Amino acid sequence: MRQQYVFAAYIRNPETNPCPEAIEERRMKIYCELFYNNVEGFIANSFPVLRQIIPDKQWYAMIRDYFANHLSHAPLFPEMPREFVKYLEHERTMQPDDPPFILELAHYEWVELALSILDEHVEEEIIIPDSDFLDAIPVISPLAWPLNYHFPVHKISSDFQPCVPGAMQTHLIVYRDADFEVHFMEINSVTARLLQLISTNDHKSARILLQQIAVELNHVHPDIVIHGGMEVLDELRKRHVILGIYS
The missing domain is CATH 3.90.930.50 (Outer Surface Protein A; domain 3)
Structure with missing residues (x-):
């Protein structure tokens, strides 16, 4: 169990957490890139307008912070956009170059996905x-x-x-x-x-x-x-x- 926590901690933030002793660092870097790229791509596709208007350097820094620090309460991929909105609303410290509408725009884009997959019965x-x-x-x-x-x-x-x-x-x-x-x-x-x-x-x-x-x-x-x-x-x-x- 401890090895799993060390493994996950390194993947989330390899700059501040040690590499698991039993795994070659080169291989761990491959895992890090795969996991991060998967999350970044999914978030970018879920928030296309937000991704379009935020410069690359700022976007990647924000996703890296989300990936490293946000503790998701839902393991399912369709729930990840909602988790990202929670991160923006409750955890992210607004940066000087953040657009002032960043949270509202993210919520607006999330709603479309949320409704498209909502399992709601109409009586x-x-x-x-x-x-x-x-x-x-x-x-x-x-x-x-x-x-x-x-x-x-x-x-x-x-x-x-x-x-x-x-x-x-x-x-x-x-x-x-x-x-x-x-x-x-x-x-x-x-x-x-x-x-x-x-x-x-x-x-x-x-x-x-x-x-x-x-x-x-x-x-x-x-x-x-x-x-x-x-x-x-x-x-x-x-x-x-x-x-x-x-x-």
């Missing part, structure tokens, strides 16, 4: 898909995640890298369709609030939720909010973000 037997849900309880898909960011992460590229957060929060929905394709949709703050209410609601109708939003907005014509909200819900139902109503 279709308790949902009526084609029905008027103004006076019924709307159901949001477990395969649809509302997201809020300070940076417009869906627009970031090698040509667009904002230095400061946007004046308004960026609201997105990421969802998976029946063909297992993952899509992103930008929404406004009112739609984001409506989805937030729906996701925590089990007894209020769409009408009541929209009336609540009209009160929060201090809108002088609640019927306008209700009408606009129903148009939004109809569009979201077409995209399978809203599944229907409880039967």
Whole structure:
């Protein structure tokens, strides 16, 4: 067991840990390169935009730090991107040359992978898909995640890298369709609030939720909010973000 710990410690960080005595150093270096390259390549493929905008030297240093110091709690490869996001969020000390949106962009890119492999059962037997849900309880898909960011992460590229957060929060929905394709949709703050209410609601109708939003907005014509909200819900139902109503 001790030999295994020594072996693993050297692979993770050969600069600070001794080479196992029973193994030739030349062979251990081959192991080190194989393991590191495997992890680096997997992370790069999981976060293509982040990899594209971060210079090589900075990228390799960050992955080396992650590989050497992060203690993963999941042994499966599909969980590695989530572990990398945890590393960025809780362990990495922001460097002067880190983009300020690094964590939000990484989270945004991770979501696509997470939803593509999510094993979530939709209880279709308790949902009526084609029905008027103004006076019924709307159901949001477990395969649809509302997201809020300070940076417009869906627009970031090698040509667009904002230095400061946007004046308004960026609201997105990421969802998976029946063909297992993952899509992103930008929404406004009112739609984001409506989805937030729906996701925590089990007894209020769409009408009541929209009336609540009209009160929060201090809108002088609640019927306008209700009408606009129903148009939004109809569009979201077409995209399978809203599944229907409880039967």
